[in-house]
Amino acid sequence: xxxxxxxxxxxxxxxxxxxxxxxxxxxxxxxxxTVDDARQAWFGLNTHYDSPHQYMLYQSFAxxxxxxxxxxxxxxxxxxxxxxFAATLNSLAGERRDLLKEARTLRPGPQDxxxxxxxxxxxxxxxxxxRENDLQxxxxxxxxxxxxxxxxxxxDLSCIDSSGKVGPxxxxxxxxxxxxxxxWLDGAGALAEGRRTLKLQFKTPDGWKTIVKxxxxxxxxxxxxxxxxxxxxxxxxxxxxxxxxxxxxxxDGGDKVRGVKSVSTLGRVAxxxxxxxxxxxxxxxxxxxxxxxxxxxxxxxxDEERNAKATEKAAVRTGSQLAASAAAGAAVGxxxxxxxxxxxxxxxxxxxxxxxxxxxxxxxxxxxxxDVGETVWNFGKKTWEKVFG
Numbered sequence: 001x002x003x004x005x006x007x008x009x010x011x012x013x014x015x016x017x018x019x020x021x022x023x024x025x026x027x028x029x030x031x032x033x034t035v036d037d038a039r040q041a042w043f044g045l046n047t048h049y050d051s052p053h054q055y056m057l058y059q060s061f062a063x064x065x066x067x068x069x070x071x072x073x074x075x076x077x078x079x080x081x082x083x084x085f086a087a088t089l090n091s092l093a094g095e096r097r098d099l100l101k102e103a104r105t106l107r108p109g110p111q112d113x114x115x116x117x118x119x120x121x122x123x124x125x126x127x128x129x130x131r132e133n134d135l136q137x138x139x140x141x142x143x144x145x146x147x148x149x150x151x152x153x154x155x156d157l158s159c160i161d162s163s164g165k166v167g168p169x170x171x172x173x174x175x176x177x178x179x180x181x182x183x184w185l186d187g188a189g190a191l192a193e194g195r196r197t198l199k200l201q202f203k204t205p206d207g208w209k210t211i212v213k214x215x216x217x218x219x220x221x222x223x224x225x226x227x228x229x230x231x232x233x234x235x236x237x238x239x240x241x242x243x244x245x246x247x248x249x250x251x252d253g254g255d256k257v258r259g260v261k262s263v264s265t266l267g268r269v270a271x272x273x274x275x276x277x278x279x280x281x282x283x284x285x286x287x288x289x290x291x292x293x294x295x296x297x298x299x300x301x302x303d304e305e306r307n308a309k310a311t312e313k314a315a316v317r318t319g320s321q322l323a324a325s326a327a328a329g330a331a332v333g334x335x336x337x338x339x340x341x342x343x344x345x346x347x348x349x350x351x352x353x354x355x356x357x358x359x360x361x362x363x364x365x366x367x368x369x370x371d372v373g374e375t376v377w378n379f380g381k382k383t384w385e386k387v388f389g
Contacts, residue, residue, distance in 0.1 A: 003103045003132050007143035008096050014089035021082035028075025035068035073164025081156035088149040092142060099139050106131060199260045208258070232331060279322060286370070287314035313374065320373025321366045 042061045106128070159166050201208040238244065245262035290310035294301060301309070357365045 003106065003136050003139065005100060005103045005139060007146075008100055008139060011089065011096065011146065014086045014093065017089065018083055018086040021079040021086065024075050024082070025079035028072050032068040032072035035064055039065050070162065070164040074160055075164075077160045077164060077166050078157055081153045084156075085149055085153040089146075092146060092149075095142055099135070099142060102135055103139070106135065197262055199262075201258050201260060203256045203258075279318060282321060283314050283318040286317045287311065290314050290317075316374050316377045317370035320370045323373075324366075324369045 039061050156166075159168065161167050199210045201210050203209075234244075245260055247258055247260055287310050290313040291306065294306045294309055298306075359365055359368055363371075
């Protein structure tokens, strides 16, 4: 094996971090003092302004004073965990330096007396593997100490509220799993679109006029025609737009009589409405997750910037999942020799269950697909910006 030292790289400089914390605290105090001086000058206006409403003029500065006090308290509170974290880094610096040096100079060599006594038959390579293993364990232990220090610092900083006071850690809001909601919505939509209508129409000078109309729930199946490519194209389209209308040949009708078989108006409205509702639920879930992630990873964003980024991420991830589900459903449906409402319902349920399979790390197959879609989108955005500015 080889020793992995990546966990010991790119640690922040303790001295710089401590100076930054002190500067933060000092600037917060200076800002508050400046606002306080301005407040005193503002109150001095009473020698020049006298009216029944002068109290409103003096009180108008109160929000700025309150905000300045919050800045002083907040920067002072933020400096404390940063200074503590810097002190922890200082205490770990010596061991980190020794471990990095040992990792870079580790070479095969003869055993020391203790190693020779315990394992007298070991050769140089066996000795090297044992030393690498021991070194890796010590590196991992130190990295865990560092990771805990980072978590504690982040936790302490997150306890600072908008008034600059330190309170309890914020309670995370878990995002509910909506995969099963989409599963039953897809099924309900397929059943709704199984409601079919057949219109017998007669051609008049003013266009086609319906003379007979009948409706039924089509639970049967039919042979699919065409090759795989044609079936896939039709099935993929119907994933988003629903089944299309079909003109049925009427014997001895010539070009004056025809039958039009389609999804009933109620069935189409219900089916497409449930599809949109399912997409909305997926988007809402992705938007909530994106908001929480952006708050943690980039807390400096304004509400407007964070909302825009969360909307973009949610749209890309939702679109990726919908496109993948539609393509998978269309592909499976196209491979089958028969089609129909029940067949489509079974295929949709199978694809939905596959998308909700837990793949580890708290992510489903749908989440993994969304990750790929987001990666491709971000790569495309960066490429566009490089080429077109």
